[in-house]
Amino acid sequence: EIILTQSPATLSLSPGERATLSCRASQSISSYLAWYQQRPGQAPRLLIYDASNRATGIPARFSGSGSGTDFTLTISSLEPEDFAVYYCQQRSNWPSFGGGTKVEIK
Amino acid sequence: EVQLVESGGGLVQPGRSLRLSCAASGFTFDDYAMNWIRQVPGKGLEWVSGISWNSGNIEYADSVKGRFTISRDNVKNSLYLEMNSLRPEDTALYYCAKDMGYCSGGRCYWFDSWGQGTLVTVSS
Numbered sequence: 001e002i003i004l005t006q007s008p009a010t011l012s013l014s015p016g017e018r019a020t021l022s023c024r025a026s027q028s029i030s031s032y033l034a035w036y037q038q039r040p041g042q043a044p045r046l047l048i049y050d051a052s053n054r055a056t057g058i059p060a061r062f063s064g065s066g067s068g069t070d071f072t073l074t075i076s077s078l079e080p081e082d083f084a085v086y087y088c089q090q091r092s093n094w095p096s097f098g099g100g101t102k103v104e105i106k
Numbered sequence: 107e108v109q110l111v112e113s114g115g116g117l118v119q120p121g122r123s124l125r126l127s128c129a130a131s132g133f134t135f136d137d138y139a140m141n142w143i144r145q146v147p148g149k150g151l152e153w154v155s156g157i158s159w160n161s162g163n164i165e166y167a168d169s170v171k172g173r174f175t176i177s178r179d180n181v182k183n184s185l186y187l188e189m190n191s192l193r194p195e196d197t198a199l200y201y202c203a204k205d206m207g208y209c210s211g212g213r214c215y216w217f218d219s220w221g222q223g224t225l226v227t228v229s230s
Contacts, residue, residue: 034216036151043201043220044151055218087151091215094165095141095153 002026004088004098012106019075021101023088028068032092035064035073038100039084047086048073078103108132108219110202115224118192126224128185128202136160136180139205139213142187144198145223154200155187159212170196192228199223 003026013019023033031051036044046055048064051071061076075082083105088098114126126142141156155166155176164176175188185202203217 036217043222044217045220046206046216046218049206049214049216089151089216094167095156095215097151097153099150 002029002090002092002096004090004096006086006088006098006101008101009099010102010104012104013078014106015078015080017078019073019078019082019103021073021075021086021103023066023071023073023098025069025071025090025092027092029090029092031067032090033064033066033071034089034091035062036087036089037082037084038087039081044087075103108204110204110219110221112200112202112221112224115200115226117227117229119230120193120228122192123188123190124192124226126187126189126200126202126226128221130183130185130202130204133204133219135178135183137212138207139163140178140185141203141205141215141217142176142185143201143203143217143220144196144226145201146198147225152198153215156205156213156215157185159207163211163213189226192226194228197226197228199225 005024007022033051035048038044052064085100109131111129142154157176173191177186201223202221204219206214206216206218
């Protein structure tokens with residue numbers, strides 16, 4: 001079983017600041033990683049797949065990087081609607097998700 | 107616009123059964139694999155089960171294997187989850203989610219559209 005560990009658990013930032021979220025896999029997953037955003041009361045939304053590809057309609061301020069075991073989601077300049085919980089997900093064997101990082105307003 | 111609408115959730119006693127449904131519209135349903143993913147309110151996400159476009163490939167998480175059955179009806183554009191021998195730990199919001207579908211065999215396991223979920227509560 002592949003375990004995804006996300007850090008930090010909570011990130012306190014102000015609008016306009018840069019957010020850097022981390023996801024670490026317990027073993028190599030190549031580039032088989034996705035990122036999702038979940039706002040309160042809403043379903044998750046796919047942001048990034050295959051580690052670095054933006055999904056349809058996702059703004060350019062969201063970017064993903066990494067391969068193997070270490071991955072990063074970067075939000076270049078936080079907009080008010082970006083304050084949410086972010087999950088990483090791998091598909092190297094059956095799908096599994098990380099525990100999430102909450103990006104909150106400082 | 108892709109729409110996925112789940113139904114069938116509710117309060118059920120441990121050991122009983124429940125059948126969830128997901129009505130799909132806005133895309134060619136039988137072109138895509140589909141999945142069920144659950145979330146305990148306030149907690150993280152757990153993939154539950156997936157089914158290929160033609161029902162030829164079906165997978166389950168270990169936590170539900172032998173108790174849950176996924177199926178689909180491509181004429182009715184609908185996805186189903188039959189849940190038997192329910193346990194309190196199955197309590198969650200159950201989402202229907204569409205696979206992106208561009209990968210080999212149509213199974214990317216990237217979930218690009220989600221419904222709003224249906225809540226299942228297992229309690230005596």
